[in-house]
Amino acid sequence: MKLNVNGREHEVESAPLTPLLDVLREELTLTSPKAGCLQGGCGACTVLVDGQPVRSCLLPVAALNGAEVTTLEGIGTPERLAPVQAAFYEQYGSQCGFCTPGILLATHALLERNPKPDRADIEAALSGHVCRCTGYVKILASVEAAAGKEAT
Amino acid sequence: MKAVGARLPRYDGVAHVTGRSTFVDDVRIPGTLAVKALRSPVDHGRITGLDTTKAESMSGVHAVVTHKDVPLNSYGHLSALGIPADEPLLAEEDVRYKGQPIAAVAAEDEETALAAIEAIQLDLEERPALFDMRKAADPDAPVIHQWGNWYPHFEAGFDRRQIRKGDVDAAFDAADLIVSGVYRPAAIEQCPLETQTGLAVPEPNGRLTIYSCTQALYFSMGVVAAHLQWPLNKLKFVGGTVGGGFGGKVDTATETICALLALKSGRPAKWRWTREEEFLCSSTRAAWHIEITDAVSKDGWILGRKTLTLHDAGAYARFSPYGVTKHSFHHTGAYSIPNLFFDGYCIFTNRSPTSAMRGYGVTSVSFATEMHVSRVAAVLGIDPFELRLKNANRIGDTSPNWVTYTDPSTVPTIQAIAEAIGHELPAEYRTATRDQREGAWLPEHLVAQLGSVEAH
Numbered sequence: 232m233k234l235n236v237n238g239r240e241h242e243v244e245s246a247p248l249t250p251l252l253d254v255l256r257e258e259l260t261l262t263s264p265k266a267g268c269l270q271g272g273c274g275a276c277t278v279l280v281d282g283q284p285v286r287s288c289l290l291p292v293a294a295l296n297g298a299e300v301t302t303l304e305g306i307g308t309p310e311r312l313a314p315v316q317a318a319f320y321e322q323y324g325s326q327c328g329f330c331t332p333g334i335l336l337a338t339h340a341l342l343e344r345n346p347k348p349d350r351a352d353i354e355a356a357l358s359g360h361v362c363r364c365t366g367y368v369k370i371l372a373s374v375e376a377a378a379g380k381e382a383t
Numbered sequence: 384m385k386a387v388g389a390r391l392p393r394y395d396g397v398a399h400v401t402g403r404s405t406f407v408d409d410v411r412i413p414g415t416l417a418v419k420a421l422r423s424p425v426d427h428g429r430i431t432g433l434d435t436t437k438a439e440s441m442s443g444v445h446a447v448v449t450h451k452d453v454p455l456n457s458y459g460h461l462s463a464l465g466i467p468a469d470e471p472l473l474a475e476e477d478v479r480y481k482g483q484p485i486a487a488v489a490a491e492d493e494e495t496a497l498a499a500i501e502a503i504q505l506d507l508e509e510r511p512a513l514f515d516m517r518k519a520a521d522p523d524a525p526v527i528h529q530w531g532n533w534y535p536h537f538e539a540g541f542d543r544r545q546i547r548k549g550d551v552d553a554a555f556d557a558a559d560l561i562v563s564g565v566y567r568p569a570a571i572e573q574c575p576l577e578t579q580t581g582l583a584v585p586e587p588n589g590r591l592t593i594y595s596c597t598q599a600l601y602f603s604m605g606v607v608a609a610h611l612q613w614p615l616n617k618l619k620f621v622g623g624t625v626g627g628g629f630g631g632k633v634d635t636a637t638e639t640i641c642a643l644l645a646l647k648s649g650r651p652a653k654w655r656w657t658r659e660e661e662f663l664c665s666s667t668r669a670a671w672h673i674e675i676t677d678a679v680s681k682d683g684w685i686l687g688r689k690t691l692t693l694h695d696a697g698a699y700a701r702f703s704p705y706g707v708t709k710h711s712f713h714h715t716g717a718y719s720i721p722n723l724f725f726d727g728y729c730i731f732t733n734r735s736p737t738s739a740m741r742g743y744g745v746t747s748v749s750f751a752t753e754m755h756v757s758r759v760a761a762v763l764g765i766d767p768f769e770l771r772l773k774n775a776n777r778i779g780d781t782s783p784n785w786v787t788y789t790d791p792s793t794v795p796t797i798q799a800i801a802e803a804i805g806h807e808l809p810a811e812y813r814t815a816t817r818d819q820r821e822g823a824w825l826p827e828h829l830v831a832q833l834g835s836v837e838a839h
Contacts, residue, residue: 262404262409265626267576268658275576297762304403316400320392328399328406329576329626363575363627 232296236261237305246292252276253310254292255302263303263332267361277333278302284337303332305318306339314380315373324373326364334347334360338374348378395624396446406626407580407594408655413580416445416489417638418644418654422664423478423485425509426733429528430476432506435486437639441502443495449486450475454612460701462607466536467528469734470699472610472639477821478507479527479698480735484662488642488651510731512733516672516693519730527698527733534700534729537780542728543710544704546783549722549831551678554687556618557828560680562759566751570670570695573740577626578656579665581637583645591645592619593638598628606635607642611702630739634666634701669706669742671747674757678722683765685756685774686828687722692748696729697736703729706737712784713745716752717779717793718771721832737778773810779819779830779836787834791817 245254248316252269255261255278267275269288276288279301307313312320315338325331334357340355341348348356353374361377364369387392398404410476435447450456450473461467474485486503490496498828513519519532526532535542582594597603600622608615625632637654644652671694678687692710696703707727714725742749756774760767775793782788794817801808811823819836820829 252695254411260411262405262411265406265576266408266655267578269596270658272658273576274437307401309397310399312400318402320396323393323396325393325396327625327627328395328404329575331399332402361576363573363629 234292234294234295234300235298236300237302243292245292248291250288251278251290251292251295251300252287255287255300258315261302265329265332272332272338272361274333275330279336279340282340282343284340285382288370302334303335306336313328313339315342315377318377318380319373322369322373322376324365324370326362330360330362334362334370341374342378346378348374348383387406395440397515404446405579406624406625407582407596408577408653410582411596412582412584412651413652414450416644416648417493417496418487418489418641418652419447420484420488420640421486421502421503421505421652422660423474423481423483423507425478425479425507426477426512426514427510428480428507429510430474430485430505431508432504433485434504437504438488438502441499443491444499445491445650446489446644446652447486447499447503448640448643448647449473452647453610455610458609459509460606461594461704462609466700466704467562471702475564476717479693480664480733482660482735483698484640485645487640487654489650496820508595514732514734516670516695516730516732517731520693520728525726527635528731530731532731533669534696534704534731544707544725544727546711546723546725548716548783548785549687551687551689551722551724554722554828555678557680558686559681560679560762561676562679562755562762563676564751564755564758565676566675566754567675567791568671568747568750570666570734570737571668571740573627573629573631573668573812574618574661575627575629575631578652578658578661579632579636580655581641582651582653583638583641584651585645586619587701590617590619591642593622593642595620595638596625596628596632597621597622597627597635597638598630598632603635603638607639608785610639612641629741630668630743631665633739636665664735665736666697666701669697669703669737669747673748673751675751677720677755677759679759679763681763682740683763683773684826684828685718685720685759688715688720689725690723690725693730694727694744695732695734696738697732697734699731699736700729701736702738702743706739708744710744710748710783712786714748715783716749716756717776717791718756718774719772719829719832721774721784721829724782734756738813750825768797768801768806768808769812772808772815777817777820781834785834787836793817794820799839
């Protein structure tokens with residue numbers, strides 16, 4: 232089947248029921264989505280499918296024929312950080328870095344649909360993401376800083 | 384002082400926000416095999432049969448290891464300090480906690496590895512298990528550990544960490560009041576987002592490269608070398624990118640078994656624990672049982688303290704004696720109590736072995752001490768801030784193990800808290816300093832505990 236990932240078409244050879252996470256990490260070697268719980272509980276495997284955040288550990292690749300998948304590799308590079316990436320970097324929103332890809336993509340999707348989220352909007356958008364390092368304070372500050380960047 | 388107060392960029396920040404930080408699970412080596420373990424299905428039992436023949440002959444299985452494959456199967460986390468080892472890498476006769484590893488398999492993929500684990504024939508005789516430290520410490524309790532139900536190898540053959548300071552009997556004779564309390568902080572799983580993960584790669588030059596998520600790289604290197612009976616220079620460890628640890632990645636969890644499977648199969652072997660394994664059998668913070676009895680005066684001085692601590696080591700000792708030792712050194716918290724009687728035991732139970740988590744052994748006793756100081760203040764009817772400032776560590780005071788404090792922060796910290804929450808303090812407490820004791824701040828009972836600041 233065909234899978235569009237970060238703007239590139241791939242011919243995927245994994246079995247149809249393979250979770251999207253394994254296709255991305257093992258077949259396409261895109262390792263930013265992480266295996267945290269493999270039960271849909273932690274949010275570390277989050278990627279965007281047609282712009283919406285999904286748990287890639289629970290999603291069989293067969294459900295995605297023709298869809299556009301975005302991983303963290305697809306929104307910015309070290310030389311050209313996306314606004315959410317720059318904000319998390321500057322505001323120390325990432326500590327060990329393991330939950331970061333999922334949280335950044337959920338934030339990216341939030342700001343696409345709501346460029347001026349209030350604190351309740353941000354908390355709702357990130358409620359499915361577990362971070363054990365930061366205590367979330369710097370993550371919330373990073374999202375607010377990213378919203379400011381989007382506006383300018 | 385370029386760093387203090389400056390917002391310095393994180394050296395790994397750009398890699399983190401672009402998803403390019405390489406965690407162990409992100410390392411890609413061609414031909415890597417998947418590892419799975421046969422774990423004890425019971426909390427306590429004796430292995431009566433273990434047959435791996437069928438698993439070894441399965442297609443796609445490249446290596447199976449049991450205790451027979453480990454050059455030095457029992458190596459304790461405190462062996463480097465000369466303490467005998469109590470924990471096998473792979474169980475031999477006894478299993479003492481649910482999830483204890485018995486055998487491990489390296490196969491083409493996880494499915495094949497799991498099928499091979501299913502094919503191992505394991506016979507067990509289940510035994511009674513103990514989960515409560517107080518029951519394990521009971522003289523009538525069944526013996527669940529080869530050393531007895533508590534750790535017997537503190538220095539000079541002591542079966543407890545013991546502190547005796549000053550004259551505790553005289554303090555209790557002189558007391559206006561005795562205040563007792565029991566404090567029981569629970570076990571906690573550190574729960575890092577990255578589960579325990581290791582990857583061992585056999586190199587053409589005969590060495591092993593081991594990718595590790597450990598918080599203690601050189602320690603893990605020593606543990607692997609000891610089990611393999613190899614010199615350190617045949618091991619190359621790659622680490623430092625840790626997906627959360629919080630103490631849960633101090634004990635060596637995956638590296639040695641990956642190394643054995645890589646050597647036996649000649650292929651790279653990667654073991655990524657499931658979240659279920661992480662909760663079932665990775666090390667946790669210990670549960671503690673702490674009994675404190677203080678001798679106090681009506682005007683709010685703590686004259687003496689008796690403490691009994693039980694620490695739940697889980698099934699094996701690992702670093703627990705070290706945790707109890709730190710606990711003992713800090714058992715008066717931020718306060719100077721001159722007359723002390725402390726006994727701390729490392730109790731074995733059939734729970735997962737316990738280890739570090741954010742202030743190993745200290746957070747438990749800080750919780751107990753702060754609760755207890757508040758209790759003393761409530762019983763005496765004294766403002767808890769004033770009671771704390773009165774007994775606070777000052778320059779020249781000594782810790783339970785006679786270390787002289789040269790930079791204690793209790794007084795300014797408590798004053799800052801009072802100010803932050805708008806708690807009015809009388810002038811003598813508002814202007815108190817942490818300077819060496821004199822006058823009203825140096826009552827008779829605190830004289831003998833004073834140390835020499837000049838010696839530092």
